[in-house]
Amino acid sequence: MDEHEVLTTLKILIIGESGVGKSSLLLRFTDDTFDPEQAATIGVDFKVKTLQVDGNKAKLAIWDTAGQERFRTLTPSYYRGAQGVILVYDVTSKASFNKLEQWLNELETFSTKHDLIKMLVGNKIDNERREVSKEEGLKFARKHHMLFIEASAKTKEGVQCAFEELVEKIIQTPGLWET
């Protein structure tokens, strides 16, 4: 296979409480910008980006929520067929961290690929009003067999890595992305 051939399109979800910075992380990753007045996304939408990982080209369709996560009304079609998920909390909000378990339960209920790869992202590390330590994040991630990274959509730190490591792991997992 030509090493630059696009493998396939991967479906990646971004989930987590409202306000944790899901849309900001996506915007930082796809457009390398940050909008401090990031308005609630209108309608469930996704952005497409091609990523080069380990000599493989993967086309990502990254699904963002449209604020329905506030009422926990994401539909099964949002989850269907996803190979990877980015679960986000805000390191300055213990409440957002305490909701992670509920998000994993919902994911478990609706996802159709039960070996999908999960990445936990502690966002907003540029903000000094931290309520969740890195150790707490790491511990949760280990317990639930997730990859883990701390990030800031504002300063870019960790953002590219979060997506790259997730995609790398998906590509390394046989049977997950091949059709």
Ligand code: GDP
């Ligand atoms: P969503 O509801 O999860 O999609 O969150 P948004 O992306 O809409 O972000 C919610 C708020 O947090 C907005 O005011 C963003 O500007 C802010 N925000 C997002 N990411 C960061 C970050 O890394 N650092 C800081 N300081 N603020 C952020």
Ligand code: MG
């Ligand atoms: Mg949003």
